[in-house]
Amino acid sequence: MISSNIDGPQAWVMVVAVFWNNAHHWGILSSYGVFLAYFTSHSTFSGARTLDYAFIGGLSASQALVISPLITILHHRFGIKITLALGVFLETAALLGASWSTEIWQLYLSQGVCFGWGLGMQYLSTTYLIPQWFEKHRSLAAGICTAGTGTGGIIYSLATHAMLARFGIPWSYRILAIVQLVVNAICVLVIRDRRPQGARGSQMPKINFRLYLRYEMWLFIEWSFFSVMGFMVIWFSLATYGRSVGLTSTQGSIVTAVMNIGQMFGRPTVGLLSDRIGRINMNMAAFATCISGLLCLLLWVFARTYASLTIFALLAGIFFGTFWTVVGPLGAEVVGLDDLQSCLTIMWLTCAIPATFGEAIGLVLRTSGFHEYLGTQLFTGFIVIQGHWH
Numbered sequence: 430m431i432s433s434n435i436d437g438p439q440a441w442v443m444v445v446a447v448f449w450n451n452a453h454h455w456g457i458l459s460s461y462g463v464f465l466a467y468f469t470s471h472s473t474f475s476g477a478r479t480l481d482y483a484f485i486g487g488l489s490a491s492q493a494l495v496i497s498p499l500i501t502i503l504h505h506r507f508g509i510k511i512t513l514a515l516g517v518f519l520e521t522a523a524l525l526g527a528s529w530s531t532e533i534w535q536l537y538l539s540q541g542v543c544f545g546w547g548l549g550m551q552y553l554s555t556t557y558l559i560p561q562w563f564e565k566h567r568s569l570a571a572g573i574c575t576a577g578t579g580t581g582g583i584i585y586s587l588a589t590h591a592m593l594a595r596f597g598i599p600w601s602y603r604i605l606a607i608v609q610l611v612v613n614a615i616c617v618l619v620i621r622d623r624r625p626q627g628a629r630g631s632q633m634p635k636i637n638f639r640l641y642l643r644y645e646m647w648l649f650i651e652w653s654f655f656s657v658m659g660f661m662v663i664w665f666s667l668a669t670y671g672r673s674v675g676l677t678s679t680q681g682s683i684v685t686a687v688m689n690i691g692q693m694f695g696r697p698t699v700g701l702l703s704d705r706i707g708r709i710n711m712n713m714a715a716f717a718t719c720i721s722g723l724l725c726l727l728l729w730v731f732a733r734t735y736a737s738l739t740i741f742a743l744l745a746g747i748f749f750g751t752f753w754t755v756v757g758p759l760g761a762e763v764v765g766l767d768d769l770q771s772c773l774t775i776m777w778l779t780c781a782i783p784a785t786f787g788e789a790i791g792l793v794l795r796t797s798g799f800h801e802y803l804g805t806q807l808f809t810g811f812i813v814i815q816g817h818w819h
Contacts, residue, residue: 456581492545516550579692661787691746725810
């Protein structure tokens with residue numbers, strides 16, 4: 430075992446590395462909303478439908494979750510650094526492949542499947558990592574790490590819009606590929622597992638399906654399922670919704686960036702309060718989830734100006750990312766550290782469903798007329814509140 434103190438300086442070094450790692454995979458994925466608005470307004474790929482573009486964004490997230498059993502095997506056999514390095518390689522290949530895509534099926538494979546695998550090998554690896562290094566400040570550390578998503582989202586939402594306007598799609602993807610390769614390679618060199626896996630003679634870890642017999646595990650899965658469903662809709666819909674109410678592409682990218690500002694500050698705050706108030710007792714996660722649903726029903730439905738949509742984006746960013754902040758620490762509280770990997774693997778596989786179809790459902794619910802997104806907004810609000818009650 431690597432010698433290090435729980436909650437010590439080395440643990441916080443891991444937080445910094447994971448923060449920037451998240452910024453350069455989740456942050457890049459969050460900019461897909463800008464790509465989505467660009468694709469739908471420019472008819473980029475011949476014969477492609479808006480639903481295709483929505484599926485590609487959802488596919489990136491769902492593929493990251495689907496490969497969780499494979500990540501467990503890779504951890505055991507090769508360790509966290511090799512797994513992370515493979516993820517960086519796949520993410521680079523995906524972005525370069527997207528830059529040369531001329532047909533929609535090529536974008537499905539590159540931006541959708543390959544990028545999702547690269548994202549999963551990085552994100553899921555570090556989700557298991559942080560609870561090992563912390564005890565007292567576990568949720569705060571997780572919140573800071575996931576705030577990297579918001580930081581990267583701010584950078585890439587604005588940068589992607591500027592790059593698309595100046596360089597077009599191919600070179601925008603290539604620039605993203607180069608930047609993330611450099612930063613994530615540095616992160617891989619820094620990150621280390623406190624409890625190395627794959628020790629000689631050790632047995633391959635197995636998924637403990639007996640966790641399904643535990644009532645609290647079902648509550649955890651249900652909350653996760655509905656939280657991911659709502660998050661995927663709002664995450665990719667803001668930019669296209671802005672265009673539908675008359676915002677310019679620049680304003681739409683700024684709204685997306687503001688949502689990421691909310692995530693950047695909201696996720697550490699939720700993590701800190703979760704440590705102080707309690708992850709299960711008084712349930713900070715349930716409170717934030719309920720607020721998210723109410724924001725959709727009471728604010729997003731009426732947000733039809735640049736100012737009101739910006740306010741909604743900021744508040745949504747603060748509360749909607751709660752799931753990604755507390756999922757690791759909350760899982761550790763539900764089943765304990767020994768079964769955490771099994772718990773999260775089961776949960777990731779389940780959440781691949783809403784991650785895949787969430788945004789597609791949101792787009793299908795659109796109608797013509799003044800309140801084009803009303804069905805999408807009501808669906809998102811009620812589905813998130815449903816998760817709160819569980």
